[in-house]
Amino acid sequence: MESFWESVKKPFFVLAPMADVTDAAYRKLIAEIGKPDVTWTEFVSADGLYHTRELKKLPDAENPLMRDLLYTEAERPIVAQLFSSKPEMIEYATKLCAELGFDGVDINMGCPDKSIEKQGCGAAMIKNPALAKEIIEAARKGFVAGSKKEYDVVPVSVKTRIGYNRETIDEWIPVLLEMKLPALTVHLRTRKEMSKVAAHWDLMPRVVALRDVISPSTLIIGNGDVKSVEDARQKAELFGADGIMLGRAIFGNPYLFAGKTTEDMSTSEKLSTLGQLAEYFDEIQPAKSFHIFKKHIKAFVSGFDGAAELRAQLMECENSKEIRSVLKL
Ligand SMILES: Cc1cc2nc3c(=O)[nH]c(=O)nc-3n(C[C@H](O)[C@H](O)[C@H](O)COP(=O)(O)O)c2cc1C
Incomplete structure (x- = not known):
């Protein structure tokens, strides 16, 4: 069967995962007054889900990680973002997310936070392509088991950056495209650049060209410094991305996806x-x-x-x- 990714209209505009910002409360409000085409949850630790549920036996109602995975029907299609460097943990957590009814799962391979990288997760994955592939495979297995559905392409996507210490699009992006993902979000900065320099939108056409050759069906989502839906529409057209992910522009502006800027409010x-x-x-x-x-x-x-x-x-x-x-x- 098809997942929602196969029928999303282009260009599409999605809400970025932002820990402690786009939480269940803000997502509910955003869905009511300015709904994005696809919504992401904040990232959630797959290892944490396993430990709290299976080892500590914490009831779901008291589990802060389960609280981060709450959503309303109005937010669909909704993608849960997970991180782990352990395939068995990703499989466990992805199965859980599918059972919870998420439309897709996204794997974080771009977070520069030291505490995340120490666990071999987030941007550290860029340095470990073999493990990145294993993680994607494990997530697919978990999603199929949890959803009990046979997908043409399992809705497991990845969000990453254009390299670690330097831009390595030609080496890193093909690793992910070879996995024939339904969607790949590229934050147009390296890990080293954090968010300190302007996003390199000029590099987006190279990502799109690789996609055209290696995995034509993978949707490419560009991310970084996009200010408004109007800006997103222009960038999609100018640089060839299928979709655009907006993050910080949602700060203080739940009307963002309804087309308003903060100044319009x-x-x-x-x-x-x-x-x-x-x-x-x-x-x-x-x-x-x-x-x-x-x-x-x-x-x-x-x-x-x-x-x-x-x-x-x-x-x-x-x-x-x-x-x-x-x-x-
Ligand atoms: C407060 C904050 C929390 C974030 N949390 C996450 C996260 O949980 N997962 C993730 O993949 N990226 C996270 N990011 C990165 C954003 O999703 C996005 O890639 C980045 O902010 C660049 O996009 P923007 O310029 O539209 O904000 C976070 C960014 C901020 C500012």
């Missing part, structure tokens, strides 16, 4: 959506530290008269009730 839209997000945060993730919510306050409450004073007041709040009371909602 009225003050009342900013404040009412922040109040709604606070409510979802408490409702969906009551055990999560409210501290994490505070980065949304900084992002939403800016760019209007009195923003600094209001922000200072909101930063003192400890739950959504207090937030809504300060916002007079």
Whole structure:
């Protein structure tokens, strides 16, 4: 059978995985007011899922990793992003995600965080192509087992960068394309560049040319510094990507995929959506530290008269009730 990847319209625009930003609460809000064509969860540790569920026997309702995998039907198609350097862990976690009803699973092969790389995961995978292939195979096995479906192409995708210390598109990208993935997201920076330099969109046509030769059916998703849907549409056309992934542009702007920029949002839209997000945060993730919510306050409450004073007041709040009371909602 076909997965959702085979019928996605081009160009398509997707929500990037962003730990502690595009969490279950923010994704719910985004799906309601400006839905992307495909939604990604934050990344979740496959090893962590195994340890908490199988060894610690933590009930799912109390498991913070399971909370990160909560989603609403409105978010479909939704892809769970996982990381691990152990094929058996990826197989376990992918099977679980398929059982939870995810439309696809994405493997993180680009995260530069030291704690992730120490485990041989994220961008460290770029240095270990043989293991990267094993991980993809294991994920496919897990997804088929969990979904109990026979796919023409199993919806296991990868998100990566253009190299580790230097750009190695010609060596690294073919490794992934040879796996005939349904979709491959390329963040157009090396691991070493982190997010410190501008994304190298000029290199995208080389990725697309490799795809055309090695795996014509793989959808290529470009990522890095895209500001708006309009910008995304232009970049897709200019550089030949099938889809574009937007990350930081969603900070403070849940209307992003409805075509608005932060400047287009009225003050009342900013404040009412922040109040709604606070409510979802408490409702969906009551055990999560409210501290994490505070980065949304900084992002939403800016760019209007009195923003600094209001922000200072909101930063003192400890739950959504207090937030809504300060916002007079
Ligand atoms: C706060 C934050 C958290 C992130 N978490 C993840 C993650 O969980 N998985 C992942 O693949 N990338 C993660 N990223 C990287 C983004 O998905 C994206 O590749 C990067 O921000 C570049 O895209 P942008 O310029 O549109 O933001 C994160 C980025 C930020 C800023």
